[in-house]
Amino acid sequence: xxxxxxxxxxxxxxxxxxxxxxxxxxxxxxxxxxxxxxxxxxxxxxxxxxxxxxxxxxxxxxxxxxxxxxxxxxxxxxxxxxxxxxxxxxxxxxxxxxxxxxxxxxxxxxxxxxxxxxxxxxxxxxxxxxxxxxxxxxxxxxxxxxxxxxxxxxxxxxxxxxxxxxxxxxxxxxxxxxxxxxxxxxxxxxxxxxxxxxxxxxxxxxxxxxxxxxxxxxxxxxxxxxxxxxxxxxxxxxxxxxxxxxxxxxxxxxxxxxxxxxxxxxxxxxxxxxxxxxxxxxxxxxx
Amino acid sequence: xxxxxxxxxxxxxxxxxxxxxxxxxxxxxxxxxxxxxxxxxxxxxxxxxxxxxxxxxxxxxxxxxxxxxxxxxxxxxxxxxxxxxxxxxxxxxxxxxxxxxxxxxxxxxxxxxxxxxxxxxxxxxxxxxxxxxxxxxxxxxxxxxxxxxxxxxxxxxxxxxxxxxxxxxxxxxxxxxxxxxxxxxxxxxxxxxxxxxxxxxxxxxxxxxxxxxxxxxxxxxxxxxxxxxxxxxxxxxxxxxxxxxxxxxxxxxxxxxxxxxxxxxxxxxxxxxxxxxxxxxxxxxxxxxx
Numbered sequence: 127x128x129x130x131x132x133x134x135x136x137x138x139x140x141x142x143x144x145x146x147x148x149x150x151x152x153x154x155x156x157x158x159x160x161x162x163x164x165x166x167x168x169x170x171x172x173x174x175x176x177x178x179x180x181x182x183x184x185x186x187x188x189x190x191x192x193x194x195x196x197x198x199x200x201x202x203x204x205x206x207x208x209x210x211x212x213x214x215x216x217x218x219x220x221x222x223x224x225x226x227x228x229x230x231x232x233x234x235x236x237x238x239x240x241x242x243x244x245x246x247x248x249x250x251x252x253x254x255x256x257x258x259x260x261x262x263x264x265x266x267x268x269x270x271x272x273x274x275x276x277x278x279x280x281x282x283x284x285x286x287x288x289x290x291x292x293x294x295x296x297x298x299x300x301x302x303x304x305x306x307x308x309x310x311x312x313x314x315x316x317x318x319x320x321x322x323x324x325x326x327x328x329x330x331x332x333x334x335x336x337x338x339x340x341x342x343x344x345x346x347x348x349x350x351x352x353x354x355x356x357x358x359x360x361x362x363x364x365x366x367x368x369x370x371x372x373x374x375x376x377x378x379x380x381x382x383x384x385x386x387x388x389x390x391x392x393x394x395x396x397x398x399x400x401x402x403x404x405x406x407x408x409x410x411x412x413x
Numbered sequence: 414x415x416x417x418x419x420x421x422x423x424x425x426x427x428x429x430x431x432x433x434x435x436x437x438x439x440x441x442x443x444x445x446x447x448x449x450x451x452x453x454x455x456x457x458x459x460x461x462x463x464x465x466x467x468x469x470x471x472x473x474x475x476x477x478x479x480x481x482x483x484x485x486x487x488x489x490x491x492x493x494x495x496x497x498x499x500x501x502x503x504x505x506x507x508x509x510x511x512x513x514x515x516x517x518x519x520x521x522x523x524x525x526x527x528x529x530x531x532x533x534x535x536x537x538x539x540x541x542x543x544x545x546x547x548x549x550x551x552x553x554x555x556x557x558x559x560x561x562x563x564x565x566x567x568x569x570x571x572x573x574x575x576x577x578x579x580x581x582x583x584x585x586x587x588x589x590x591x592x593x594x595x596x597x598x599x600x601x602x603x604x605x606x607x608x609x610x611x612x613x614x615x616x617x618x619x620x621x622x623x624x625x626x627x628x629x630x631x632x633x634x635x636x637x638x639x640x641x642x643x644x645x646x647x648x649x650x651x652x653x654x655x656x657x658x659x660x661x662x663x664x665x666x667x668x669x670x671x672x673x674x675x676x677x678x679x680x681x682x683x684x685x686x687x688x689x690x691x692x693x694x695x696x697x698x699x700x701x702x703x
Contacts, residue, residue: 245533245555250562264564267533271559274538276552 165208167201169215172344172352173303175280179212181205183232184348187307188213189300191278194222197240198298198307198346199233203262206236223247223275225284226265227309227348228295229255229323237263247273249286251294255323287336290365291317291348293324295333299340306342312358313348316398317365321407328411331366338362368401373412382409453496455489457503460632460640461591463568467500469493471520472636475595476501477588479566482510486586486595486634488524497524511535511563513572514553515597515636516583517543517611525551535561537574539582543611573628576621579605579636581612585625592629598636599625600649604656604681606689609696615657616700622650656681661701673698 167181169188179186183201186209195213200206213221224240226248227233234256237246246265248256253268275282283299291310298307310318311334319325338358345353368389375385382405389401401408455469457476467474471489474497483501488494501509514522514536522544525534534553536544544552555561563570571587579598586595598606599621607613626646633641659680663673674694677683683690 247555250560253562253564266564267535267555268562268564269557269560272538272557273561274541274556276541276554276556 163204165201165205167205167208167212169212170352171216172305172346176300176303176305177212177216178346178352179209180351183235184227184230184310184313185307185346185350187298187346188216189280189282190217190219191280192219193278195219196223196225196275196277196280196282197221197244198225199227199309199348200224200236200240202232202235203238204235206239209236210239220244222277223282225275225282225296225298226252227298227307227311228252228292229259229261230292230310230320231261233309233348234261234263237265241265247275247284249294249296251286251324252292252296253294255292255294259323285337285340287311288329288333289324289326290319290330290333291325292320293326297337297340299342301341303344304342305344305346306337306340306358307346308337308348308358310348311337312345312361314350316361316396316400317368318398318400319404319408321404321411326411327365327408328369331362331369334358334362334365364396364398367396368398368408369412371396372405372408376409376412382406385409451492453489453493455493455496455500457500458640459504460593460634464588464591464593465500465504466634466640467497468639471523472515472518472598472601473595473634473638475586475588475634476504477568477570478505478507479568480507481566483507484511484513484563484565484568484570485509486513487515487521487597487636488512488528490520490523491527492523494524494527508532510565511570513563513570513584513586514540515586515595516540516580517547517549518580518598518608519549521597521636522549522551525553527551535563535572537582537584539612540580540584541582543580543582573625575599575624576617577612577614578607578618578621579611579613580608581614583621587628587630589629591632593632593634594625594628594630595634596625596636596646600633600641600646601636602638603649603652604683604689605653605693607693607697609693609700613693613696614700615653615660615693615697619650619654619657622646622653626650657701660697664698664701670695670698 165182167179170178172178175190177188182205184199187198189196221244224244224246229252247267248265250268250270256264273284284296286296295309295311317330319327343355345358386402386405389396389398455467458466460466463478465476470493472487475486477484509532512528512534517540535555536553538556538558541552541556559574561572572584574584583597583599607615631643633646635641
């Protein structure tokens with residue numbers, strides 16, 4: 127017969143899992159899950175013709191030309207009208223192109239709104255993943271290696287350099303501005319690998335090595351504040367350090383818990399809950 | 414000046430003048446240079462239930478019908494635009510949503526500028542660069558380097574760059590569901606036209622076709638000429654390679670330009686007045702001498 131203690135523990139466990147599930151499935155509605163559908167964004171001027179919209183979901187970049195606007199990433203579905211309003215506050219030009227850095231709903235959520243009026247472009251792998259996951263807002267045009275958009279005398283270059291956050295991450299480069307929108311290949315304080323969508327901890331740093339061959343001074347990261355180039359160099363070193371550290375500790379016979387500590391306590395640069403949470407998959411990839 | 418000399422000089426001047434007019438008017442007037450040059454002369458051929466070909470002036474056009482719009486490959490000369498649109502209208506009410514250019518030449522991109530802004534034009538990055546360099550109108554806004562895929566109305570079209578050949582920016586357009594490919598001028602006529610000014614290469618042409626033939630298709634719409642089979646592409650590829658091998662051998666024997674010109678004329682049909690000779694001959698000698 128089940129003891130009372132065990133029952134309580136089991137019940138608590140189920141409750142926690144249930145809550146986690148609700149939190150997970152509601153994730154697109156914002157971290158706190160409260161009043162989720164109210165957009166909360168600010169538009170920030172980066173140069174005379176480039177703005178960043180920062181707040182919900184991934185950062186959006188807004189490149190203004192005299193023939194229309196090129197938008198990078200479009201946050202959640204409930205941010206769509208707010209993005210349009212924010213763009214309208216700085217230009218009368220319509221949004222002509224929406225470039226998605228990857229498949230995730232916090233970067234592609236408003237695609238459904240833009241698809242009838244703009245060309246939405248992503249890597250083929252990003253699209254394949256969206257189709258596989260039954261996501262709305264699947265784009266009509268994809269590329270594998272590089273696509274260049276020419277609008278109003280300006281150029282935007284979208285490139286794929288390899289796996290990292292997913293298997294279909296693009297970066298968007300503004301050559302005339304020497305600015306890069308890095309998508310989630312550079313986001314917040316450290317890598318978060320989406321293994322289910324083809325991401326790779328092993329290849330991430332190498333992918334950023336490719337990205338860093340581009341000539342830019344400023345990074346608009348996938349999440350977090352607009353930063354200097356050094357941000358992505360540091361990020362690359364962290365991305366290189368994680369697999370090296372994990373592999374060498376495994377060789378020394380260290381267990382998962384011990385490895386997790388490196389990324390939990392006083393890790394400084396290394397502290398990264400995403401590494402702790404996905405340590406099993408990271409260790410499996412590095413085997 | 415004697416009277417005979419004057420007559421001869423006048424005749425020569427007139428001939429040169431006419432030649433110049435014919436030359437500068439050449440693209441819109443078609444091959445024969447006759448009157449009524451701007452009259453479009455095309456025929457619509459049904460290839461499958463949802464794919465049509467428009468042949469006649471300039472390069473062959475492919476028309477792919479979907480229930481969300483039409484995907485068009487190449488758009489001939491400027492004066493063919495209305496005829497292309499009328500031909501498409503005769504088989505569907507859907508608007509043209511995408512125009513895919515296989516390369517930059519005016520007989521494949523001539524109507525680009527007339528499509529409304531809502532139509533997306535796509536080509537390789539190099540094809541666009543060549544158009545800008547040549548001050549051509551209607552340069553695409555969207556380009557790619559290796560592959561771009563267009564998904565419309567549940568259908569899929571794949572545009573690929575396999576390497577240099579006719580130019581440095583030739584794309585082929587693959588219709589996986591139909592096992593059909595539009596080869597652009599990487600396969601056109603019987604003997605290759607190598608546009609060296611546009612970055613073409615005889616040396617690399619066969620390898621480019623080898624890469625293309627790894628795709629799974631049965632039917633080929635060539636850039637010019639009748640609809641063909643995959644085996645015909647292999648024949649074309651072997652012909653390209655034969656030309657390269659033979660001319661490389663002669664170039665190494667230090668034969669004169671005239672001697673080599675006679676070989677390409679007699680064995681490959683390159684008339685001295687034709688585009689193959691004029692755009693390709695000296696560039697070919699230079700490339701093969703390297």
